[in-house]
Amino acid sequence: MVLETLVVSTALKTVSIVGNTLWVIPLLLAGLVYHNYNKFDPEAYPIDQKNLYKEYDFIVIGGGSAGAVVAARLSEVPHWKVLLLEAGPDENEITDVPSLAAYLQLSELDWAYKTEPTGRACLGMKNGRCNWPRGKVLGGSSVLNYMLYVRGNKNDYDLWEKLGNPGWDYENVLYYFKKSEDNRNPYLQKTPYHGTGGYLTVQESPWRTPLVVAFVQAGNEMGYPIRDINGAEQAGFMIAQGTIRRGQRCSTAKGFLRPARLRRNLHIALNAHVTRLLISPHTKRAFGVEFYRHGRRQVITARREIVLSAGSINSPQILMLSGIGPKEHISKLGIPVISDLRVGDNLQDHVGMGGLTFLVDKPISIVQDRFEAFPMTMQYVMNEKGPMTTLGGVEGLGFINTIYGNRSWPDIQFHMAPASINSDGGRKVRTVLGITDNLYNTVYKPIANRDAWTIMPLLLRPRSRGTVRLRTKNPFHYPIIDANYFADSFDIKTLVEGAKFAVKLSQSRVFKQFGSRIHTIPFPNCRNHTFGSDKYWECHIRTISMTIYHPVGTCKMGPETDSTAVVDPRLRVYGVGGLRVIDASIMPTIPSGNTNAPAIMVGEKGADLIKEDWLGENYRRPKIG
């Protein structure tokens, strides 16, 4: 259905142009050619540079949420030659459609990782492994993500500073959040917490269901304010803000790289898979990068610095392949050790409870079969509105505290969607989650295509820590990802409290108008517990343990005194010259919220650190609106 919709969408664009205004076509084409429109369109795709120089000032590895920002910002300095190497291709028309976010998973734009089975989590997924999608495309995971714009809690960043990272406190990072942002919701633009005029467009989806309105009102009924969760305080409920522009996804490739596409000092090489850094064993300085492009090995050197922005899985992988990592691990694989650092440790992710389902009696949720492709696509293509602009299906956000947390630093986040695993009749969602046939057929098939909604309670600050390790020394082999969910029992206890709160919220007065009730078919492996008991919820959470796709921390930032740190507070790799890591992997602790905006903030600040270090007195950070 989705593919059909897309074909229709593309066809419609043509039909709507051709239609009864056929006469304008030659005129339009002539005009476009005359003005060389495509070349100067600031939203045209970046140019995939075929022939590269042998040397650049800076080489950025990975054009994702952070890397795209770094490359765009560094190339603002006209005398710096910058090369951005990205393993994947560019975005396309499908990636632009917000509602199709889940459909990008397991496609060629996804690294399609899986976690190791532990027997403690992901029990309802095939072979006990969670799917861990990561963007393999220019824009990285900002192209696959659900576009939710959330910054985390101010305490998160004040903690980073307390851990020995000067300059990373809330006051400082707020400047960078605002620098990127172009908020287009007037009610937020004037507050001290939001920016306008930045490269990243942020706004609400122009379409919503009545269920999300009920959700924020229910939060209010439960004693939480309706507020900007990116503002002065976080605890509360809100209609989600997203990184979208005129109803379409605004990835960092679109936001930051497209406007820079004609800069002569920025080269972008797509389909360039980096396999190793070249580091002199004598000077311990990183001087080059090895990569494969269209099957051909190439080496390019950097005059000033190499910036690793390959994300929380691939940045540690590339470091370890290059001899930077835990000595006992990489030397066992026969890789000569350049710097013995705890690369790949400290893996943190937001794990949540998937599959909690509430049924309603009114036709107000997203049921895929009910949407008529033609009018829906017309609304999207012509008016940039309608159900296709929904942020991957997520409409509402809430931040609450359980008995284990406190109001100023909530420990549970709610994602509310006007749909559940049953809403597409088993076509796609069950596959991207990787849930077993037995679980789907027993619990969700009986309510396939019925009106439903969900809350996904999510653990904001897990205590469990996982690892990323090399499987082999072949750079094309996937690393071993041990998410290690629920190794610390505090995590599951907190989530159970989150689940109970979610159920109570669903029983609020405001939801009664829709006849909302919980779907009670028990999970087959949890039948020995009373439905709705703490033990039952624990079993449910361990069965559909849902990542919200936020791995961070594997190249931890910390002071020299911290033996687990990989980079210093200026993001320079310890023990190796000319090398920084700038992406979500440097986060010492996971922020209390979705990680795209924080990764972009890291990109902004990282680029400024480089400018300060190389330009000294000549660099003043710009004033922002």
Ligand SMILES: Cc1cc2nc3c(=O)[nH]c(=O)nc-3n(C[C@H](O)[C@H](O)[C@H](O)COP(=O)(O)OP(=O)(O)OC[C@H]3O[C@@H](n4cnc5c(N)ncnc54)[C@H](O)[C@@H]3O)c2cc1C
């Ligand atoms: C499905 C999904 C949904 C999400 N939803 C949200 C959301 O709604 N809101 C939110 O805030 N966050 C969300 N996130 C998380 C957020 O998108 C990430 O935290 C963020 O994008 C991470 O940024 P990064 O720069 O660290 O890594 P990435 O954006 O993943 O960038 C890494 C880049 O490096 C490239 N690369 C990797 N290895 C190599 C190599 N060897 N050679 C060359 N290039 C390489 C990759 O292809 C990629 O482009 C989601 C993530 C996913 C996957």
